[in-house]
Amino acid sequence: MAELSEAQQREFEAAAFRRLLEHLRERSDVQNIDMMNLAGFCRNCLSNWYRDAAAGAGVELSKEASREIVYGMPYAEWQAKYQRDASDAQKTAFEASRPKDH
Numbered sequence: 462m463a464e465l466s467e468a469q470q471r472e473f474e475a476a477a478f479r480r481l482l483e484h485l486r487e488r489s490d491v492q493n494i495d496m497m498n499l500a501g502f503c504r505n506c507l508s509n510w511y512r513d514a515a516a517g518a519g520v521e522l523s524k525e526a527s528r529e530i531v532y533g534m535p536y537a538e539w540q541a542k543y544q545r546d547a548s549d550a551q552k553t554a555f556e557a558s559r560p561k562d563h
Contacts, residue, residue: 489543
């Protein structure tokens with residue numbers, strides 16, 4: 462395995478994160494509840510982690526601002542365009558597998 466400098470590691474992690482965001486923006490058909498049910502995290506989790514990282518660096522970032530960074534648009538706009546009502550099966554699966562902090 463190649464030895465990476467700390468700077469390279471950060472650069473590659475940032476590039477991978479940007480690619481993840483791009484992918485999630487392209488896949489607006491994938492609902493957050495589906496992501497939660499399958500992987501235990503969703504776009505909102507990513508926005509919370511982003512805001513936590515900013516706070517750790519002493520940067521105040523609102524929930525709305527961090528969501529806009531992740532969604533690529535204001536959250537309310539994304540909801541209006543892409544979010545569908547969760548089915549009973551999706552809700553049941555979520556309740557069975559939801560992380561304790563959600």
